[in-house]
Amino acid sequence: MDEIERRLTTCFAGVFPDVPVAELRRLSQASNASWDSITAITLVAVLEEEFGFELDFEALPELDSFERVLNYVRGQVER
Amino acid sequence: MRFIDALKTLQGQPLDGEPLRICLACGFTPLHLQTFLGAYVREAMPQRSIELANGLYGNLVGTVEAATDPGNDALVVALEWFDLDPRLGYRIAGAWGPDATADIVATANASLDRLGLALDGVPRSSASVVLSMPTLPLPPLFHTAGWQTADAEAALEEMIATFRSRALAAGHAVVSSQRLAELSPLATRHDLKADLLSGAPYTLPHANALGMLLAQGVVLRPPKKGLITDLDDTLWSGLVGEVGPEAVTWDLESHTALHGLFQRLLASLAQEGVLVAIASKNDGAIVQQALRRPDLLIRPEQVHPVEAHWEAKSGSVDRILRAWNIGADSVVFVDDSAIELAEVAAAHPGIETIQFPTRDYSAGRAMLQRIRDLFGKPRISDEDRIRVASIRTAEAFTREGRESAPDAFLAGLGATISLSFEQPGDDPRALELINKTNQFNLNGIRHTESDWARPPMGADPLLVVASYTDKFGPLGKIAVLRGRRQGATLRIDAWVMSCRAFARRIEYQCLRACFDDRSVDCIEFEFLRTEKNGPLRELLRTLTGHEPDGTVTVTRQQFAAACPALYHTVLRTRSVPADG
Known part of the structure; x- marks a missing residue:
């Protein structure tokens, strides 16, 4: 687990407190009913605060799993 | 965050x-x-x-x-x-x-x-x-x-x-x-x-x-109650023992107005009922001369006590706390010396220490704001206005009391207790007393404004606020007792009395009023032992003959047997519920 993934895991742990940390990497909107629109807004706020970029809301529908969010964050951080 | x-x-x-x-x-x-x-x-x-x-x-x-x-x-x-x-x-x-x-x-x-x-x-x-x-x-x-x-x-x-x-x-x-x-x-x-x-x-x-x-x-954090300040390079600029009482400054011309602002804030706090005292390593006589300067922005009578000598400041703070009869966690200590602050903090855990930033105006502004925040309160009560006078009164009371037999002394006080039977939420001073009193406190439970305003469960709630005055002067509202009647029993869930009112037998008068007003056979106290509520514990031990633990019951007979002679004139007032 690299630094970005570790930080992202911390973000997800804050937004999804009921999900065991070991399962966060496999988390997706489809597998977790609590990942609703409000949770998505929370996640956006946490990610923007943690990584310091402004998240493109157009991309939000695509960011429906830990894996996809991780790839998105990597892309933003590497810019 | x-x-x-x-x-x-x-x-x-x-x-x-x-x-x-x-x-x-x-x-x-x-x-x-x-x-x-x-x-x-x-x-x-x-x-x-x-x-x-x-x-x-x-x-x-x-x-x-x-x-x-x-x-x-x-x-x-x-x-x-x-x-x-x-x-x-x-x-x-x-x-x-x-x-x-x-x-x-x-x-x-x-x-x-x-x-x-x-x-x-x-x-x-x-x-x-x-x-x-x-x-x-x-x-x-x-x-x-x-x-x-x-x-x-x-x-x-x-x-x-x-x-x-x-x-x-x-x-x-x-x-x-x-x-x-x-x-x-x-x-x-x-x-x-x-x-x-x-x-x-x-x-x-x-x-x-x-x-x-x-x-x-x-x-709504409870505000701090007292501020202890150093003198040299804190209340004023300069070392009074070296330059003399007339040469210390706090004005614009001397570029030392930050000290003047501090004095103005202290004077304002004193008017609001904050206790202000001095702890300074200095010659006491020189300090008294400086404190008499007419251009000082805080009046000498607003400061009590003044500890000016060459002993350790932690000892001065100790004596001031005893004079005020409050805990270190209710007090702020301001000094320009980091060493003095550390010495006092080590001896008095819980005390809030602030270093006076002598030449840093930005930090000075922040300090004034921080002090205001620590002492800020939503309203100023009559008791706030008389607090310093009341402490001087208590000292005179103690001095004279030491020189007389207790009953003769108490009988000669000309004391009057006013018992106000109120509705929950009537008097903000009641909640203030409940939330800041530690020693004579039934259980140490703090209340928010809303849960205090809610009447206690039960058909016949009781809220008594006691005020006291005697020949030494008024102490203001000094005790609050809350409960509700359940059949022939009155159950008390909150009872506090200001430490300034100790040794006057006011607590017995409060209980007598409860027995009489609600015509009950016994009173149950929802007692909880805290680190500081020894005086209340001692009273319950006196009334029952054993160490209190949990709910304590005192019968009318036990009370009558333990109650000493009472010499107060008792006045009773009663407010009516808002709905008539």
């Missing part, structure tokens, strides 16, 4: 904590503000389980109108311009421009009236109310350029000013716009993207700042 930390703070709540129910009324997606608000309240009250509720999106007034639920401990209202008329926000495509302006102002006025009526409908016994006035900048909807105030803008601001005054007069807490502006500059508050896309208009830093201030209104 970072948003992620706020989330985690809220997640770590105690499962068995007593619930603290907060209703957040706002017209936008409350997510960020709600999270920060809850987290700051939780930080201040870690033993409570914070429950946050909010109303429907876009319906702030409706949420307030529905907030008469007696289960709420606090109602927090985060008002924004768009709550008064959606056209004052960005999310509604209603018309801007000259044709709409008059109608926008009229609609806003009507909305504020409705909100005012809704707030009037929230019973004081239901919840404490904390409000913030609109915090976001108005959109560019008026005809003037941005630098210029438009007529409509002035009209809206005037409405808000009137509404704020009305809220303050009703006893609600209103967030300071100035403090908010210090923490969250206007230009950094609005997140247009999040507002338009998710209905959450605040940037995270703004939600953080506003949440923190609103939480302070919910929590």
Whole structure:
């Protein structure tokens, strides 16, 4: 687990407190009913605060799993 | 606080904590503000389980109108311009421009009236109310350029000013716009993207700042009671023992006005009932000369005691605390010397220490503000105004009492106790006493304004507030006792008495009044042992003959057998319930 993934895991742990940390990497909107629109807004706020970029809301529908969010964050951080 | 930390703070709540129910009324997606608000309240009250509720999106007034639920401990209202008329926000495509302006102002006025009526409908016994006035900048909807105030803008601001005054007069807490502006500059508050896309208009830093201030209104920390100050390079500039009493300065001409500002603040605090004392390593006689200077901005009678000698300051602080009869955790110590601060802090855990920043004006301004925050209180009572005189009175009482037989001394006091039988919420001084008294305190339980205003369970509630005066002067309101009758038993769940009133047998007079007023055979006390409530424990031991533990029952016969001779004149008053 690299630094970005570790930080992202911390973000997800804050937004999804009921999900065991070991399962966060496999988390997706489809597998977790609590990942609703409000949770998505929370996640956006946490990610923007943690990584310091402004998240493109157009991309939000695509960011429906830990894996996809991780790839998105990597892309933003590497810019 | 970072948003992620706020989330985690809220997640770590105690499962068995007593619930603290907060209703957040706002017209936008409350997510960020709600999270920060809850987290700051939780930080201040870690033993409570914070429950946050909010109303429907876009319906702030409706949420307030529905907030008469007696289960709420606090109602927090985060008002924004768009709550008064959606056209004052960005999310509604209603018309801007000259044709709409008059109608926008009229609609806003009507909305504020409705909100005012809704707030009037929230019973004081239901919840404490904390409000913030609109915090976001108005959109560019008026005809003037941005630098210029438009007529409509002035009209809206005037409405808000009137509404704020009305809220303050009703006893609600209103967030300071100035403090908010210090923490969250206007230009950094609005997140247009999040507002338009998710209905959450605040940037995270703004939600953080506003949440923190609103939480302070919910929590209402008890203010500190006393301030102990050093003299040289603190109360004034210069070493009085070296330059002489006439040469120390605190004025503009000498470029030492920061010390003058400190004196002005201390004088103001003293008028508000804060105890002010001096602890200085100096020649006592020289200090007395300096303190008599007529241009000193704090009057000598506002300062008591003065400890000026060459002994350790921790010892001076110890004697001052004993004279005041309060704990170190209620006191702030100000000194320019880091070593002196450390010495006092080590000897008196819990004392708040502040280093006087002699030449750093920015830090000086922050220090003045911090002191104001530590001692700030929503209202000033009659007891606050007489506190220093009352302490001098207590010292005279103790001196004379030592020289006489107790009963002869007490009989000669000409003491009068006024017992006021009140309704819950009648007297803010009652809650203040409950929340700041440690020694003569039945169980140490602190109460929020809302849960104190709620009558205790039971058909026949009792709330007695006792005031005392004798030949040495008035002590003001010094005792509070609360309970309810259950058959032939009176059950007391709160009882405190100021330490200034000890040794006058006032506690016996209070109990006698309870037995007589409610015609009960026994009184049950919901006693809990705390680190500091030895005096109350001792009284219960005297009445029952054994060490108190948990609920303690005192019968009328036990009381009669243990009650010493009482010499007070007792006056009784009774308030009527608001509903008649």
